[in-house]
Amino acid sequence: MEETHYGLPITTPCLCAIARDTYRNLERGWRGITSAPRIPESPLTGKLTQDLYLRANDSTLKTHLKHVGIKMGRNWSFLVTTDAGLMTAWLASAVLKGEKIFDQDVSEAASVSLEKLTLLDLVEPPGLLVIRLGVKFAKNAAMADVLLEALALRDHENKPTWVVDQPGHRLDAATEPPHRCYSPEVVAYLQPWDFLALDDHEDSPGLKIEMMGGVNGGGPEAPSLSSMQGNFSSGARQVPRPDASAEPQKRKKYRGNS
Numbered sequence: 001m002e003e004t005h006y007g008l009p010i011t012t013p014c015l016c017a018i019a020r021d022t023y024r025n026l027e028r029g030w031r032g033i034t035s036a037p038r039i040p041e042s043p044l045t046g047k048l049t050q051d052l053y054l055r056a057n058d059s060t061l062k063t064h065l066k067h068v069g070i071k072m073g074r075n076w077s078f079l080v081t082t083d084a085g086l087m088t089a090w091l092a093s094a095v096l097k098g099e100k101i102f103d104q105d106v107s108e109a110a111s112v113s114l115e116k117l118t119l120l121d122l123v124e125p126p127g128l129l130v131i132r133l134g135v136k137f138a139k140n141a142a143m144a145d146v147l148l149e150a151l152a153l154r155d156h157e158n159k160p161t162w163v164v165d166q167p168g169h170r171l172d173a174a175t176e177p178p179h180r181c182y183s184p185e186v187v188a189y190l191q192p193w194d195f196l197a198l199d200d201h202e203d204s205p206g207l208k209i210e211m212m213g214g215v216n217g218g219g220p221e222a223p224s225l226s227s228m229q230g231n232f233s234s235g236a237r238q239v240p241r242p243d244a245s246a247e248p249q250k251r252k253k254y255r256g257n258s
Contacts, residue, residue: 021074030080036062056198077127082135134169144183
């Protein structure tokens, strides 16, 4: 056992503990992500420190985030939330003040989260915040403004944000039912960001993702990294963003090294 120059022992976790903690950290960021299939690589890996506008369904997004999360390890700070989650956090303070809420998703105070008392409580802490759009369907005229506020808060904290559009319910003014997050201001805010569309197709079994050496075996309480990766592979491709012809209004932000 190694010791510091003060004579104190240095504790080195075993690989099974690292795998278990990585598993728990992934589930903390997005429940169910560890059951996603494995892939040999992901275009998201080198983009962890920049804002991204993505298009992917839930299963494909989980697959790519799982790949990234295993690479990043047990201490990676990330959180996946939704547009509905943003609205719930934003309305929580109104409920505590006794104000009436006209929103079908949160019509009763009991349904509003008391863990995240403000929008800031939800969006500020994670190192990387992933916001899935198209989850909220109930009408609320403030939804687009709440999304903008969340993005501005993240920008103020100089932290990267990924906004994820769904292929079947795109951020567009002409969708039916109308996309609750759409506004010209939201589109203008996202326009300078890199756009990436993730494919959803089954491929040959992917390569195992190595992290701090190989890990073999492990049961439900101590899963191995290889067992966390599933049995199939999902591909990805980079395509021009929908509004590629538009001129960017601001520079892309990069925050340190990924």
